Amino acid sequence: MHSSINYKHLxxxxxxANEGSIAKASAKLHITPQTISGQLSLLEDNLASTLFEREGRGLKLTDTGRLVLGYADEIFSLGRELSDVLRGMPNIGPSEFIVGAASSLPKTIVQKIIEPGLLVEQDITLTSLEGPVDMLLADLAIHKVDMVLSDTPLTGTLNIKAYNHKLGETGLTFFASPKLAKQLKHNFPQSLNGAPTLMPTSQYSIRKQIDFWLNEQQLYPMIKGQFDDSALMKSFGQAGLGAFFMPSIIVEEVCKNFAVEVIGHVNEVKQEFYAISAERKIKHPAVSAICNNARTSLFV
Structure with missing residues (x-):
């Protein structure tokens, strides 16, 4: 008979299991690899079963490991649900709502998407994080964030149990400073050929899409800068260093905040937006409000 399971070991x-290696788990948990390895050995001894086998430089779950992982998913999911319930009780203060947004997303759109989540009846306080989407999804897997916003859906290439909730999509609009816009408004999009242009870096899906569209149109702009941060790209555009594009649903805000003008719209390319959560059926009231508002009001 097995003794009681140590839940810290579990x-x-x-x-x-979710990170794929002890080294990655060590970085995530801020615990030495030796400590984790020792705790895993104790768990395997307690269960009288091997949970992992070596596969290259990583680890692969055994049949028993997959069985244990299924139960562990349920256990920690229930623990998260309990935490959510307790955080939502009125006698313990505001419920913390933690959102991770991919750094490629324009901050104005992130604000528009998240805001309805703060207007629900429950007293909610927001913690907003940003960074590379794969790091945010890793935090989602261990319930350090409630939701991740991204313009690309989660795929099976990441060993993470999470679910995509499409919020909507929008075309793109090109902008430029007034002086440059005066040159580029006429005969758009052909006016982009050879024009100084600012782009997101190639790691982002929307950059690949716009590159494909430009190639189809046989347009070859002069790339003057590439940016991870959309706000910095807009600032360079405001300074007149090149045309740039943003999702069309924030045209008014971009023109007002950065003193730029519209030079043309591209409806053939759509930027999609997703809320990614650890639950298939949305239960968190803020996430539910965000999804409902995006689908009925924001992306229409």
Whole structure:
């Protein structure tokens, strides 16, 4: 008969299984690899079963490991639900709502998407994080964030149990400073050929899409800068260093905040937006409000 399971050991196993290696789990948990390895050995001894086998430089779950992982998912999911319930009780203060937004997303759109989540009846306080989407999804997997906003859906290439909730999509609009816009408004989009242009870096899906569209149109702008941060790209555009594009649903805000003008619209390319959560059926009231508003009001 097995003795009672040590849930700290089970938590270490769960993170290793989701991260794919002890080294990655060590970085995530801020615990030495030796400690994690020792705790896993104790768990395997307790269960009288091997949970992992080596596969190259990583680890692969055994049949028993996959069985244990299924139970661990349920256990920690229930723990998260309990935490959500307790955080939502009125006698313990505001419920913290933690959102991770991919750094490629324009801040204005992130604000528009998130805002309805703060208007629900429950007292909610927002914590907003941003960074590379793969790091945010790793935090989602271990319930450090409630929701991740991205313009690309989660795919099976990441070993993360999470679900995509499409919020909507929008075309793109090109902008430029008034002086440059005066030159580029006429005969758009052909006016982009050879024009100084600012772009997101190639790691982002929307950059690949716009590159494909430009190639189809046989347009070859002069790339004057590439940016991870959309706000910085807009600032360079405001300074007149090149044309740039943003999602069409924030045209008014971009023109007002950065003193630029519209030079043309591209409806053939659509930028999509997703809320990614750890639950298939949305239960968190803020996430539910965000999805409902995006689908009925924002992206229409």
């Amino acid at each position: 938590k270490y196993f769960w993170v290793v």
